[in-house]
Amino acid sequence: MVDFLKKYLTAKTGLSEEKVELWSSVFSPRKVSKNEYLLREGEVCRYSTFVCQGCLRLYSIDGKGREHIMQFAPEEWWVADAQSFSDNTPSLYFIDALEDSEVMQMDQQGQAKLLKIVPESALFYQSLMQKRQAVSQRRIATSMSASAEERYLDFMKTYPSFIQRIPQHMIASYLGITPESLSRIRKSVVSKK
Amino acid sequence: MVDFLKKYLTAKTGLSEEKVELWSSVFSPRKVSKNEYLLREGEVCRYSTFVCQGCLRLYSIDGKGREHIMQFAPEEWWVADAQSFSDNTPSLYFIDALEDSEVMQMDQQGQAKLLKIVPESALFYQSLMQKRQAVSQRRIATSMSASAEERYLDFMKTYPSFIQRIPQHMIASYLGITPESLSRIRKSVVSKK
DNA sequence: CGGTCTCTTGACGGAGTTCAAAGCTAGTGG
DNA sequence: CCACTAGCTTTGAACTCCGTCAAGAGACCG
Numbered sequence: 001m002v003d004f005l006k007k008y009l010t011a012k013t014g015l016s017e018e019k020v021e022l023w024s025s026v027f028s029p030r031k032v033s034k035n036e037y038l039l040r041e042g043e044v045c046r047y048s049t050f051v052c053q054g055c056l057r058l059y060s061i062d063g064k065g066r067e068h069i070m071q072f073a074p075e076e077w078w079v080a081d082a083q084s085f086s087d088n089t090p091s092l093y094f095i096d097a098l099e100d101s102e103v104m105q106m107d108q109q110g111q112a113k114l115l116k117i118v119p120e121s122a123l124f125y126q127s128l129m130q131k132r133q134a135v136s137q138r139r140i141a142t143s144m145s146a147s148a149e150e151r152y153l154d155f156m157k158t159y160p161s162f163i164q165r166i167p168q169h170m171i172a173s174y175l176g177i178t179p180e181s182l183s184r185i186r187k188s189v190v191s192k193k
Numbered sequence: 194m195v196d197f198l199k200k201y202l203t204a205k206t207g208l209s210e211e212k213v214e215l216w217s218s219v220f221s222p223r224k225v226s227k228n229e230y231l232l233r234e235g236e237v238c239r240y241s242t243f244v245c246q247g248c249l250r251l252y253s254i255d256g257k258g259r260e261h262i263m264q265f266a267p268e269e270w271w272v273a274d275a276q277s278f279s280d281n282t283p284s285l286y287f288i289d290a291l292e293d294s295e296v297m298q299m300d301q302q303g304q305a306k307l308l309k310i311v312p313e314s315a316l317f318y319q320s321l322m323q324k325r326q327a328v329s330q331r332r333i334a335t336s337m338s339a340s341a342e343e344r345y346l347d348f349m350k351t352y353p354s355f356i357q358r359i360p361q362h363m364i365a366s367y368l369g370i371t372p373e374s375l376s377r378i379r380k381s382v383v384s385k386k
Numbered sequence: 387c388g389g390t391c392t393c394t395t396g397a398c399g400g401a402g403t404t405c406a407a408a409g410c411t412a413g414t415g416g
Numbered sequence: 417c418c419a420c421t422a423g424c425t426t427t428g429a430a431c432t433c434c435g436t437c438a439a440g441a442g443a444c445c446g
Contacts, residue, residue: 140332342401
């Protein structure tokens with residue numbers, strides 16, 4: 001579990017073994033079983049979470065009680081409500097596990113300590129944040145310009161591995177459509193081929 | 194123009210006069226006339242821009258030739274394609290001026306220099322980035338859960354000052370609806386009151 | 387097995403788009 | 417300083433995509 005994180009950090013940052021060792025030392029392993037929550041709306045997000053095994057999701061629930069999935073997080077993904085994590089403000093989001101999962105978690109003190117002992121980490125997290133922002137921007141543009149079918153095809157192309165293991169109705173929620181619509185879209189996509 | 198930036202930095206960061214002086218020293222003033230471009234799709238975004246006077250917009254153009262506005266930037270706002278700016282990759286976006294404007298710009302070298310001479314700036318930009326991300330997340334959730342009318346009312350509540358000076362069809366573009374729809378929504382909102 | 391959760395299918399309705407045209411407004415040049 | 421044009425906003429009518437509601441078929445788990 002720790003090894004998975006170390007391997008990831010080495011691959012992504014190219015830092016020395018000692019640095020990677022220090023970096024991963026601020027994380028604690030944790031097992032999360034399916035349907036277990038890591039964060040609920042109204043709570044403060046205490047951890048930045050790295051997924052070693054399994055799959056999590058980040059989502060909100062709107063005024064009409066409907067779920068809207070913002071992010072899926074399988075192996076090698078990070079999840080947190082960054083705003084809540086760094087400002088200690090109550091989160092608007094939920095995080096839970098779609099499968100039995102193994103994760104590594106860092107709290108705020110850990111983050112602060114990490115910045116001191118491995119200053120390079122700041123750059124890494126900044127670039128991570130930037131990529132996340134780029135994805136969000138793209139998603140906004142797509143939700144405005146593309147039809148439900150185009151969005152589904154785009155999703156399949158971008159995250160082909162997600163199709164296998166994530167339930168249809170959750171993909172629908174991510175795409176901003178109903179499960180019924182997604183079912184019809186899939187049918188029509190297949191028949192077109 | 195420089196003074197406007199200094200005043201802003203002092204208010205936002207509470208740093209000393211000398212630090213603010215150093216900070217603003219990495220910026221260059223620039224006048225942008227209405228409809229002038231600061232960035233086009235395919236170009237690298239060379240500057241992080243702070244608006245002192247006027248109003249800019251950040252938008253994309255989709256495959257069908259339609260504009261989708263991602264952000265308006267009046268006084269005291271920052272605009273840039275952060276991804277392109279830091280990675281030197283071609284941007285997917287356009288930035289242009291809705292009004293004759295005065296801005297302060299910092300390039301990558303300036304940013305690097307700034308980090309050395311005013312380390313506190315890193316925290317500031319990180320938090321800026323985080324807020325931007327929070328706004329994007331919220332916008333995604335809203336675009337999935339709310340009707341066009343709800344989105345318009347939400348926009349009016351969140352950015353009341355924009356209504357006065359930004360053309361309707363651009364607000365429609367920001368909201369992801371057609372100008373015709375926005376016109377009808379406005380009519381119905383007025384008649385309800 | 388039995389019950390719950392997930393996916394599919396059908397019929398219908400409604401929010402928003404598209405296309406077309408007409409009024410308004412504001413900027414420009416003579 | 418007025419006249420003219422180009423762009424912005426409004427309005428109408430027809431259409432379309434997707435949501436809603438309802439019901440049935442599978443699949444998974446205790």
